Amino acid sequence: MSLNVIDLIKGQLGPALVSQAASQFGESESGISKAIGGILPAVVGGLANNSDNPGVLDAITNASSSGILGNLLGGSSSNPVISTLLTSIFGDKISGIVNAIATYAGISNNSSSSLLNLVTGATVGSIGKYATDNNLDKSGISSLLGEQKGIVSSLLPAGLSLASLNLGSWFGGSSSHAEAAPKPEEPKIEVTRSTTAAGTNPDRNNNNEGGGSIWKWLLPLLLLIAAAYFLWKQCEKKQTTTTTTTTDSTASKVDSAAVATPTDTSASTTAPAAKTDENIDLNGVMLKGYKGGMEDQMITFLKSGNYKNAADDAALKDKWYDFDHVNFKMGSSTDLEAGSQGQLDNLVAILKAFPDAKIKIGGYTDKTGNEASNVKLSKARAEFIKAALAKAGVGAQVLEAEGYGSKYAKVDAKASDAERAADRKMAVRFAK
Numbered sequence: 001m002s003l004n005v006i007d008l009i010k011g012q013l014g015p016a017l018v019s020q021a022a023s024q025f026g027e028s029e030s031g032i033s034k035a036i037g038g039i040l041p042a043v044v045g046g047l048a049n050n051s052d053n054p055g056v057l058d059a060i061t062n063a064s065s066s067g068i069l070g071n072l073l074g075g076s077s078s079n080p081v082i083s084t085l086l087t088s089i090f091g092d093k094i095s096g097i098v099n100a101i102a103t104y105a106g107i108s109n110n111s112s113s114s115l116l117n118l119v120t121g122a123t124v125g126s127i128g129k130y131a132t133d134n135n136l137d138k139s140g141i142s143s144l145l146g147e148q149k150g151i152v153s154s155l156l157p158a159g160l161s162l163a164s165l166n167l168g169s170w171f172g173g174s175s176s177h178a179e180a181a182p183k184p185e186e187p188k189i190e191v192t193r194s195t196t197a198a199g200t201n202p203d204r205n206n207n208n209e210g211g212g213s214i215w216k217w218l219l220p221l222l223l224l225i226a227a228a229y230f231l232w233k234q235c236e237k238k239q240t241t242t243t244t245t246t247t248d249s250t251a252s253k254v255d256s257a258a259v260a261t262p263t264d265t266s267a268s269t270t271a272p273a274a275k276t277d278e279n280i281d282l283n284g285v286m287l288k289g290y291k292g293g294m295e296d297q298m299i300t301f302l303k304s305g306n307y308k309n310a311a312d313d314a315a316l317k318d319k320w321y322d323f324d325h326v327n328f329k330m331g332s333s334t335d336l337e338a339g340s341q342g343q344l345d346n347l348v349a350i351l352k353a354f355p356d357a358k359i360k361i362g363g364y365t366d367k368t369g370n371e372a373s374n375v376k377l378s379k380a381r382a383e384f385i386k387a388a389l390a391k392a393g394v395g396a397q398v399l400e401a402e403g404y405g406s407k408y409a410k411v412d413a414k415a416s417d418a419e420r421a422a423d424r425k426m427a428v429r430f431a432k
Contacts, residue, residue: 004373005044005123005148006155006331008130012122013040021118025111030338034157035105035112037329039119041155042097042165044148046089047123051145057138059085063128082117085124093167100165147370155331161417280346283353287346294321294428295346301430302354313432320362320427326385327426333380344388347428351394360431361385361401366420367413371405379403381426399431 013036022029050056059081086094094116102112131141279286280295289295298321301307310316326344327337351357363378382401389398409423 004331005127005130005144006040009040009044009123009126012126013119021115025107025114027107027111031105031107032111032115035101035107035115036119037157038101038104038160038165039097039116040123041331042101042167043116043120043123044155045167046086047127048145048148050089051142053088055088056085056145057141060124060128060131060141061138063124079117079121082121082124086116086120093165097165097167100160104160104164156417158421163416282349285349285353287349288342289346290324293324294343295350297321298347298350298428298430302350302357307354307357307430310430310432316430316432320429323426323428328381328384331377333377333384344385344392348389348392348394351389351397355397358397358399358431359428360399362427362429363401363403364408364423364425364427365406366411366423367406367409368420375403375405375407377403378405385426 018029018032018036021027022032025032047056047060062081090097098109098112098116101107101116102109105112107115127141127144130136131144134140136144278289278291280289280293280299281287282295282299287295301319307316323343325342326340328340329335329337351359361382363380363382365374365378379402382403386395386398386401389395406423409420411420411423413420
């Protein structure tokens with residue numbers, strides 16, 4: 001199983017550092033945290049993309065003895081080693097990355113630039129310490145970095161992608177912005193004129209001047225018809241596109257609301273219901289949720305008597321309810337994004353209102369990265385939710401927590417990050 005180096009770095013970028021950085025840079029803690037969440041996988045990706053670069057390997061090898069981890073806020077921004085390293089791995093893309101992170105996190109460009117240096121220092125220092133502790137030479141460090149290529153894009157938070165950071169050409173991705181709609185290609189109509197040896201056009205009747213003149217008005221008419229047909233098809237496509245709006249601004253890349261609903265044996269693709277905020281009636285108690293969302297569907301199912309009438313677990317296993325708001329922070333199985341606790345509280349209320357109901361928790365990832373790591377992460381997140389429900393007093397109603405990794409993922413690993421978000425989620429189903 002390959003090591004996720006981000007796990008090595010998280011301890012250096014905890015709440016204490018976020019708070020200090022916010023105070024030092026004059027930014028909000030949420031903005032700093034959000035920026036770090038976007039910068040960290042980008043820096044790891046930059047190192048992975050330069051895993052054979054001698055300058056990168058030298059910087060990591062020497063980092064352990066440089067004391068950089070002990071002075072991240074004070075020394076990273078002015079450390080020439082960090083500046084040289086950033087130029088080596090990102091080149092002329094640095095300003096684009098700084099601008100993209102500043103816009104994404106709602107902080108200034110100066111703060112974004114300082115954080116880029118800080119996170120790079122934490123990353124290089126942590127990997128260097130790990131290499132020293134485990135007696136890794138430069139070849140071992142190169143292999144460790146190379147193993148990160150498959151997981152980098154899956155660790156970027158929602159709203160960011162390699163493409164949006166102008167790094168889309170890495171790891172076989174596209175260099176265009178992942179969220180930008182592709183510009184439709186205009187239809188091409190080729191008119192091929194063949195000539196005889198004498199240079200005459202055999203398609204034209206030289207004995208009938210009127211026959212040749214037909215093309216003067218017929219060809220433009222055909223072109224006009226073709227263009228009209230193309231525009232009509234484009235409009236038709238736009239009218240059939242379903243847009244889903246979510247309210248979590250920092251929804252995790254691993255836990256986005258899913259389009260595909262997996263079962264224990266297969267995963268089918270269904271169109272997501274439009275999400276409209278409303279109060280969901282739980283036996284006279286109003287829960288804040290979405291019309292057609294998880295709470296609404298679960299309460300409707302329980303009130304219908306279908307759970308009570310289900311003969312066994314086999315009758316229930318094909319219907320999963322995706323969490324709309326429960327999202328974990330990047331690469332974490334213990335830290336929830338803001339807004340997640342509310343939906344967990346709703347689930348607790350539902351289970352307490354229907355004490356005979358039993359459930360199962362499932363975690364899912366997309367197809368990128370190491371599958372063993374995907375299964376481990378999705379399982380740990382499902383177990384975390386199970387533990388949270390137990391702490392709230394409904395643990396006896398949670399029969400199992402399982403991680404499926406990318407087993408039921410439908411979107412190709414080479415698809416854009418926005419497309420693969422459909423496969424990253426947490427879900428719950430009724431069980432017996």
